[in-house]
Amino acid sequence: MNTTTPPVENLGRGPLGKDEMAARVARDIEHGSYVNLGIGLPTLVADHLPEGSGVVLHTENGMLNMGPAAGPGQVDPDLTNAGKIPVTELPGAAYFHHADSFAMMRGGHLDTCVLGAFQVSATGDLANWHTGAPDAIPAVGGAMDLAIGAKKVFVMMTLFTKDGTPKLVPHCTYPLTGLGCVDRVYTDLATFRVGPEGATVLETFGIAYAELAARLDLPLPATRLS
């Protein structure tokens, strides 16, 4: 039986800060799952996984069970994450080459990947590799592989640009990274489910649902099937 659930409005508080967003994403990462955290904001999620979460981090340059960033005296130039930051190794780690690492992603073996974005469409299209500026030098790295490379793809971003333009949009205007690949969007103001049925709000932070809906240029049903 399908039931409908209205979004949870967390009022009496402001929007989420970066670390609160990271903590919110961390709450939705299953115990014992295999996760890739994209460069930038998503990296913060690692700090909010609970002790004993059993989450195993993948880095696409060829490692499972990556540990935290290397502290002073721990730096090894042969051991970095995908952002080329020196990291550490946890017990039970494994190293593999690039073709094997991306086979792992492309083959859908990661449970979750968390990515930053310039834009996400209501149907889950992702734009996070290129601003489309005519003089920009294109550089994709592993963005397209990550976009299609996990059972669940979470995006973590602020909901609006600095000048107030929504980043959750009816259709991406920036060049795409992947088509219909995003499942959830975690922002400072709200958490969304996106996909073939369009976007729905799961919860808001420091803003009422009605106001949020008014500021976004897309259909945003007040309830969702669950």
Add this chain to the structure above:
Amino acid sequence: MNTTTPPVENLGRGPLGKDEMAARVARDIEHGSYVNLGIGLPTLVADHLPEGSGVVLHTENGMLNMGPAAGPGQVDPDLTNAGKIPVTELPGAAYFHHADSFAMMRGGHLDTCVLGAFQVSATGDLANWHTGAPDAIPAVGGAMDLAIGAKKVFVMMTLFTKDGTPKLVPHCTYPLTGLGCVDRVYTDLATFRVGPEGATVLETFGIAYAELAARLDLPLPATRLS
């Protein structure tokens, strides 16, 4: 400048025995090369590689630098060749899985592979997996991968069946293993080069060239370009 060379006739002796054939093939295997020896007759070639040949044997079930068959007390059920015979490991060996092993073959990294055959055509087509008998259960194993999987493919076989039918033929009548893949054919009676230009005799054993040509049902020029 192209020159022509007549076949060398080794008369005053009989046809080659199995071990003489193996020794003849071994003479054409380059020092330090990577070689796969097929099941059956080709396995004998290993015994005729000179001391210090530096030849590294590949077995398609996932190993380089395979050693001789296991003697008494050396048998390890986890260490066999492609014929499932217990073998040994030489220093400098490497193990790898089946996809990597056949990638090595398909990618053309082996220098030479030596195979048995039911039939070889003058243009180098190979038939060695299926007699075409209607009630035979088809079983190909690695035969087709080996046929296309080396820089040079040598076939080692008797030139005639027990009932006197030639196995070097204008066109294979048995189901094919590979198309135009064989470079040389080593037999008890003669060594042949085969390929797009057809078959040429390099040398004969215990039979005159003219008699050999008469017993085969294909054009067999008396000289070859070299």
Add this chain to the structure above:
Amino acid sequence: MTVHVCSDADEAVSGVEDGATVLVGGFGMAGMPVELIDALIRQGATGLTVVSNNAGNGDTGLAALLGKGRVRRIVCSFPRQSDSWVFDRLYRAGRIELEVVPQGTLAERMRAAGAGIGAFFSPTGVGTPLAEGRETREIAGRTYVLEYPIKGDLALIGAHRADRMGNLVYRKTARNFGPVMATAATTVVAQVSEIVDVGAIDPEAVVTPSIYVDRIVRTGVPAA
């Protein structure tokens, strides 16, 4: 997700459904997950498609599974062997379907399934009966045949050692199909001779990373 360390082989193969596609590791007896196959026989699933290099040897292991009539279809490279009498009898009686695939293509098709490749062009088998009626294409002067992935619902593999996270290493040529099948099935079950603590396997020497492994069970070292 976190690997499950099973108490016995029966627990390790629980839940297999009728009609499932089962990838079975091993080349001859090396790497053959005999205890898991025996448990699968006890478990009772039927109408199976089995993907394995051979079609069983003697009367045990895969041959026993075939002998019980549980296998509807087998995909393999080399069914016919001196001791494949169980398969031979079923095949000649028309009681089992056979798809013969070149050995390297079998491995690569499973690798493709595990690596998210939709299909690939292979030079193996071009011009032979195994490529008849199939799509071919000339690329850079060479002819290739289009091959599709083979994905399993279940993979049963024999490895040497696991840590408690599910990282696996193999022994010598018993490695064969195990690491490939581990990438290509929804549920991957490994029988191992030894389960060690996390951290006891060198991260540089892991062959199958834990992400691919769902269940592990320690069994006796298979008889030679």
Add this chain to the structure above:
Amino acid sequence: MTVHVCSDADEAVSGVEDGATVLVGGFGMAGMPVELIDALIRQGATGLTVVSNNAGNGDTGLAALLGKGRVRRIVCSFPRQSDSWVFDRLYRAGRIELEVVPQGTLAERMRAAGAGIGAFFSPTGVGTPLAEGRETREIAGRTYVLEYPIKGDLALIGAHRADRMGNLVYRKTARNFGPVMATAATTVVAQVSEIVDVGAIDPEAVVTPSIYVDRIVRTGVPAA
């Protein structure tokens, strides 16, 4: 054929021809064969196509090769970085061609070259500008784009340890592209920190088997 143990990096890169395609290992500095690139600069080959994940960092290594004007075309996944000023300047001046390839597709295209695969259907990049105008196909309900192999005339890779036969092992994430590039080039040159006797590397832990390696040279451990 038997690996050649070179006395220095200059010997290791001798004979590279103008216009060659050179696969260059490394992800950032990890696994970057800096001494081999420096030797390639001294060797003088020009009009090169370089395949590498990045387009050079700072002023050394790959950036220095670009800076000398030796590279006509670069195939990489991530040219634009905070310290890719050498590439940026050449690119904006129209003095270097760029082909951007998703990182995993770059690895898989080289793997295909090494594995004798003529082409493969990948889901990566479908619906994006990088797949525009390319052949696509729907297979089992998903859309894929057809990708072709990338083969090198030369591969320059940084590994950790070699034995005198040419078997290689790597260190941690410096493994990255090395093992893939080693399969995909006609001549494969590895710089290593250590050359050990045959038999000193565990056959279970070899990452790049000797068959793929043509020349090895011991160089100092690259500076961090």
